[in-house]
Amino acid sequence: MIKKLLVRAVTVASLLTATVSHAQLRVEIAGVGAQQIPIAVAGFADESIAPQQISSIIKADLERSGMFKVMDAGVISEATPVNYGDWKSRGAEALVVGSVQRLADGRFDVRYRLLDTVKSTQLSALALAAQPQFTRVSGHKIADDIYEKLVGVRGSFATRVAYVTKVGNEYRLEVADADGEGINVALRSNEPIISPAWSPDGTKVAYVSFENKKPVVYVQNLVTRQRTVVANFKGSNSAPSWSPDGSRIAIALARNGLTQVYTVNADGSNLQRLTNTDGIDTEPQFSADGQYIYFTSDRSGGPQIYRMPANGGNAQRITFHGSYNISPRISPDGKTLAYISRRDGRFQLYVLDLTNNQELRLSDTTKDESPSFSPNGKYIMYATESGGRRGTLAVVSVDGRVKQRVTTQAGDIREPNWGPFMK
């Protein structure tokens, strides 16, 4: 069955509804970037032979990014010479054409070209051969290539997200593509699951499970389903965060009374204590270069965000606005801190520019939780409640302009964690 993502034209202020007939995760878009690149995307020649319609996936990805004004371009065969002037006069600055072929071994060969109508040149071309079940990934990889060539930053359309849903009394840890398709259930439980964290290579997820009637940190290999207990010390074990090389995991343990920050090897061995205060130290987050750990501490009276060297040592306070700042997440380039701040009883997503200490509020909702950067650092996904609905995910661009909302019809969705770039 071909899933179609329907898009209606909008103005900046109104809501763009994108309906997914797959009916499990629904993505709504509101708000667009400061400048949208007008791009025409043609149907790929013979694309109906593949299980998914490549051009539809590309168009939906580009629309969702808020950075493009996507125009339909009919079907253009690769053999037809391109009339650049014609496309330019129609308002398109770029044109996407392509074709799909079935190979003898059953794989689908997807070829595409990205053309600049203003300079009358070819900007890029790709040929991707993949098994039928990876057709969507091929579409996303092409969208990533278009994004990178025109926006100048690597695209994150071919990434996945992990999150927790609660349906009745069942909790599920699920993995989906960044567009909400291809949902897989990694863990089912009748006790809560919180704090999923992708390994840097995208094959494992660490999480906290309450199946033993106490919080315990597990690492699960998504492919083999093998689970390792990383931390089950006396008391509570939580808040896993992987080091960038995947060898260590920072965690919060309450084995000696108050919650403090520790690290362990990814297999649970070699426990090291990093903080030693009379307050709560929790939510450790490795920086992308592995040099620092950002964390939440209420050593000054209320929770604020601090940073210390990755092997422990003197912590430096980072947040000074407001009396309650938690859930630090550091951008891949290390320049931006995302966090949740409580102001006047409202819990909202903020970003702090670490180069100039400028703070920006990114949401208008009041119960935001669990922010997570896309691997290209351009977007933040977080959990919130909006319109009286329980538990939706939202995506916002780091400059606050592009907004998306991801909802599930059944239940309550929370704790998102955006996965890494993968091959």
Added chain:
Amino acid sequence: MRIPQTLALMLTSALLISACSSPVKLDDKAAVEDRTGSATGQGADARSVGTINATRSNLDPLNDPQGVLAKRSIYFDLDSYTVKDEFKPVLEAHARYLNANKSRQIVIQGNTDERGGREYNLALGQKRAEAVRRAMALLGVQESQMEAVSFGKEKPKALGSDEAAWAENRRADIAY
């Protein structure tokens, strides 16, 4: 004849009978005097038989819904992590039981209301559980008999977003 045993039996019967508020009063002095006199005692009294009840109750005090140990929850004020005086008797009762039953273990489960981040609230719930654990340790309960864990805001007892629900969820529970 083993006089001391008979004497003991008569003394015990005397005490038991007097404890059962029987109208018949037996005089201790009379029993002592008997010792110096004839071994067979005085007529009818020598044939009386008193009952000793050695039956033990099968009810574990833990399972008694009316007992002091039935109370397992300690409630906390907003932003508070110290045990209020009104709950000290609850802790004392459980500490007494645990000190008398060293093979029994408890898990103290800390909770918070729904407001705030999940991981920070997990740590705040832990503070509540830890406050109870420390108070019990001061009352003599062994480390090995207790574990303090937190559910944070993940397992609320009261579902609602009002003061009543929040107050119900700011709680540590003692679980055997």
